[in-house]
Amino acid sequence: MVTTLTDARRARRIAEQVPDPELPMLTLADLGVLRDVTLAADGTVVAELTPTYSGCPAMAEMRAGVAARLAQAGYEHVEVRTVLDPPWSTDWITAEGRRKLAEHGIAPPGPAPRPSAGPVPLVLSTTRRAVPCPRCGATDTEETSRFGATSCKALWRCRACREPFEYVKEI
Amino acid sequence: MSDDHVYMSLAEGHDDGDARWAFGTGFEDPLHGISTAVPDAVDRGELAATCLELADDALVTAQRLAEWTTRAPELEEEVALANIGLDFLGQARLLYARCGQVDGSQRGEDAYAYFRDADDFRSVRLAELPNGDFAFSMARLLVFAAWRLAHFEQLATHADPVLAAIAAKGVKEMTYHRQYAAEWVVRLGDGTDKSHRRMQAGLDQVTAHLGELFAAHDARTAVLAVLRQVTEAAGLTLPDVPPTPVGHGREGDHTAHLAPLLAELQSVARAHPEATW
Numbered sequence: 001m002v003t004t005l006t007d008a009r010r011a012r013r014i015a016e017q018v019p020d021p022e023l024p025m026l027t028l029a030d031l032g033v034l035r036d037v038t039l040a041a042d043g044t045v046v047a048e049l050t051p052t053y054s055g056c057p058a059m060a061e062m063r064a065g066v067a068a069r070l071a072q073a074g075y076e077h078v079e080v081r082t083v084l085d086p087p088w089s090t091d092w093i094t095a096e097g098r099r100k101l102a103e104h105g106i107a108p109p110g111p112a113p114r115p116s117a118g119p120v121p122l123v124l125s126t127t128r129r130a131v132p133c134p135r136c137g138a139t140d141t142e143e144t145s146r147f148g149a150t151s152c153k154a155l156w157r158c159r160a161c162r163e164p165f166e167y168v169k170e171i
Numbered sequence: 172m173s174d175d176h177v178y179m180s181l182a183e184g185h186d187d188g189d190a191r192w193a194f195g196t197g198f199e200d201p202l203h204g205i206s207t208a209v210p211d212a213v214d215r216g217e218l219a220a221t222c223l224e225l226a227d228d229a230l231v232t233a234q235r236l237a238e239w240t241t242r243a244p245e246l247e248e249e250v251a252l253a254n255i256g257l258d259f260l261g262q263a264r265l266l267y268a269r270c271g272q273v274d275g276s277q278r279g280e281d282a283y284a285y286f287r288d289a290d291d292f293r294s295v296r297l298a299e300l301p302n303g304d305f306a307f308s309m310a311r312l313l314v315f316a317a318w319r320l321a322h323f324e325q326l327a328t329h330a331d332p333v334l335a336a337i338a339a340k341g342v343k344e345m346t347y348h349r350q351y352a353a354e355w356v357v358r359l360g361d362g363t364d365k366s367h368r369r370m371q372a373g374l375d376q377v378t379a380h381l382g383e384l385f386a387a388h389d390a391r392t393a394v395l396a397v398l399r400q401v402t403e404a405a406g407l408t409l410p411d412v413p414p415t416p417v418g419h420g421r422e423g424d425h426t427a428h429l430a431p432l433l434a435e436l437q438s439v440a441r442a443h444p445e446a447t448w
Contacts, residue, residue, distance in 0.1 A: 048204070051261070051340075053257075053258055053261060053340075053344060054258055054261030054262045054264075054265060054337070054340055054341060054344060055257035055258045055259070055260050055261025055262070055264075056261065057257070059201075063203075079204065080203075080204070081203065081204020081205070082201070082202060082203050082204050082205055083204075083205070084202075084205065084265075084333070084336035084337060084340060085332065085335070085336035085339065086339070087336070087339050087340040087343060088340075113346075119321065119324060119393050119396075120320060120324065120342065120346050122317075122349060122350065122353055122397055122400060122401070123350075124353060124354070124357060124400065124401070124404050144247060145247035145248075145250060145251055146251060146347065146350070146351055147247075147250050147251035147253075147254040147255070147351075148250065148254075149250070151254055151257060151258065155247065155250075169347075171343050171344075171347075
């Protein structure tokens with residue numbers, strides 16, 4: 001197999017288009033979990049994935065999805081590696097990914113908290129960032145649970161249009 | 172591939188027969204592709220022991236949290252506790268995998284989780300105590316998350332890059348766990364007379380175990396600062412920390428509660444020891 005830059009780009013493009021198993025409106029590239037795709041000297045495609053949360057059960061499906069799509073595109077040797085450092089942040093969700101989330105009724109995350117110099121502070125405050133309702137845009141919304149159907153989402157509801165919605169919480 | 176659905180793609184390439192499909196995806200190593208090298212400056216024995224202790228704490232905690240499923244006061248809390256348990260289970264898997272690379276045994280995560288008995292577990296006793304009252308469970312989660320968060324903040328700069336990366340990731344997750352538990356402790360402590368009484372009782376039970384936690388890793392300053400902040404907001408009284416530990420889970424000296432917990436957790440794996448997940 002002749003390896004060229006074009007091959008590497010093509011492999012990257014294919015891996016980028018694999019849908020996320022739990023947020024299928026997003027690609028792995030939109031979600032920011034596909035860290036790199038390279039072509040080794042022997043023609044092996046090396047794709048690097050990072051988990052969103054340590055216990056993310058979708059990791060195996062993501063790896064299978066990347067391997068299967070690349071195999072289908074004709075790459076005979078594919079290796080999907082895990083990378084843990086640096087840890088995933090919702091800041092890595094692309095602008096396109098945020099647009100797609102909102103379009104599907106899921107509120108996109110705000111900026112992730114910055115690492116503090118000392119110990120991570122515990123904030124016991126009743127005032128929280130207002131998350132705009134992804135359906136009607138109202139800011140009169142409230143959290144119903146910090147945890148939702150997947151690790152990365154919280155449950156909210158809109159007091160204006162009365163609809164519940166999911167929210168990708170910052171991490 | 173005929174179907175674009177990722178779950179369908181998983182079903183392909185399982186040449187070992189449909190009977191095994193129920194056992195999962197064939198991906199076993201949560202650290203797959205990460206360098207297994209250990210830096211020269213790192214003592215392998217100490218690193219393996221640290222990974223095992225932290226993994227055992229996480230696995231036992233995850234199992235207790237999962238027990239709230241179908242038993243929590245509200246559906247939202249059940250989902251929250253299951254999610255928090257899943258984070259701890261994920262941490263346990265990564266830490267067991269690292270332990271197997273470092274201790275020379277080359278064992279996989281399942282060998283540690285399913286094929287060791289209670290005496291071999293190095294988890295702290297606090298983790299194995301039955302869930303009891305919801306208020307007790309919240310007090311335990313607050314103390315455990317605050318203590319482990321402080322430990323992981325230190326470990327994020329550990330000389331072993333794999334443990335450091337696992338810890339850095341865990342810090343983000345446990346910030347959410349600690350927040351969740353702290354809000355419940357305030358809500359119950361500052362609630363009705365009955366909720367206040369039960370929250371205080373839960374807190375008293377948990378603080379009796381702080382000595383063991385601090386003997387295992389001295390995060391006294393950080394944990395007590397959090398507990399003072401939360402008890403003050405909740406109108407609760409922070410009891411004195413007993414000067415001596417009530418037990419030594421780190422030495423395999425457990426309460427009678429750990430063995431039945433493990434019996435349930437390990438039953439399927441031990442009934443089908445050849446299965447892959």
